[in-house]
Amino acid sequence: MPRYWHQWALIAAAFAAVILMLVLPLALILHQAFAQGVAPVLEALSSSDMGHAIRLTLVVAAITVPVNLLFGILLAWCVTHYEFRGRKLLTTLIDIPFAMSPVVAGLCYLVVYGSQSLLGQWLSDWNVQLMFALPGMVMVTIFVSCPYVARVLIPLMQSQGQDEEEAAVLMGASGWQVFWYVTLPKIRWALLYGVVLTNARAVGEFGAVSVVSGLIRGETLTLPLLIQMLHEDYNTVGAFTAAGLLAAMALITLLLKTVLEWRQRV
């Protein structure tokens, strides 16, 4: 417990900042959604647009997370267990999606795969449409959320070293056995943590998806995009109901994050 008044003053200031910047917005979401009682919220939840947006958001996340999980493990394994030329370059390149504006990311995909590019032309000759449809939305979501798993795993694998893995190999384990029986148990909580972060970003991505979705009602609107649509329609209850669903996801994410970080440390 702090002993001096100035320490309490600092704690009070920190609480004020957290309440003003973080707690108040969360409270406002509930307040706005339930401003006219429970019935409008239930109505908003049962609308077909909302149902479609929820399903689409889950589909995008369900494809994105396993792809990025696999890639994250491979990359983290590669840069922490071997020494090779270009190792630092790989870890630098993986951070690019974090630094880029999501709108620019969406634009990059549109420029490469859109109908005005050579590749896009060729694809549309084969009746394949990537942009303004589900495949494009999944592709940009994979882009924006691909660093998380690797970023969580790399420092952990580095600090754990590879003595146990090497011992297992020398005792005759195959590569797959080493990963499954030696490495995976050491990293499982961090891995789950990476999955939780990837999922939160995949569910909540807005800028990149809005560029490549084409914003077709009832077809390519994920929950975050639906929020913007409802907001522009002055449908406050609907917008805040969708926001409430995503805020609940965010709070579950925080809870899991706290639990998983603690588990990994034990």
Added chain:
Amino acid sequence: MIALLRTRHSVLPGFTLSFSLSVLFICLVILLPLSGLAMHVAGMGWDNYWGVISHPRSLASFKVTVLSAAGASVINAVVGLLLAWVITRYRFPGRRLMDALVDLPFALPTAVAGLTLAALFADNGWLGQWFSIAGVKVSYSWVGIMIAMSFTSLPFVVRTVQPVLEDLTPDVEEAAATLGASPTASFFKVILAQLTPALLTGTGLAFTRSLGEYGAVIFIAGNLPYETEIVSLLVNIRLEEYDFASASALASIILIASLVLLFGIQSIQSRLTRRWRGG
């Protein structure tokens, strides 16, 4: 072939597999789209490019974006340092909750943040009403953009400063106090000096994120051309007009800015870790 890249042999199998799949993924997912944009921009010619970049509306959007991001970074440096300090140094009820809540902006989708902040700071909103009594306009002004940016990038400073602060045991301060330094002097001369690199890294990351922030900003900004229009939004507007050339040219500017910042921050970081390890 790939095995030739290795500089030291390891008994672990799986190098070729993990290396080639990682490189393939990075090429397809990250580098191909980036080079697509670069080729698109290269094909438009210098005069066209310069015409787009130097257009008054573009210049206004650069100015709004950079100034708001700078303001947000300063707010985050101060608030982030305060939060990191209080969380690592003091033990009080609610500390763990505070620690967990700091990550909320990363977990909360940006559209939700934007929608909520816009309602919070509207002229009749919970916080906006106090600002309007004070005569400060938040919604539909650069102040709102700055607030949205500082919300979404708040965790960066806290999470980069926190581990350094944890390693910095109180005996350094105690030594300073024994030698006759006042608490204020020991904070500024002893602690802040050691925190500066981490603080700069965190602030730099927050600034980079703010430059590219889109979802949270567009709800609160009002999006008036020449006044409260950020670059990412202008890119999107040009796209909706099917003006791919202008969109790409504008995008290339923020892309270059964020890549330069990213590489700069990373080289500072790697230099720091080397120093910490005593290398």
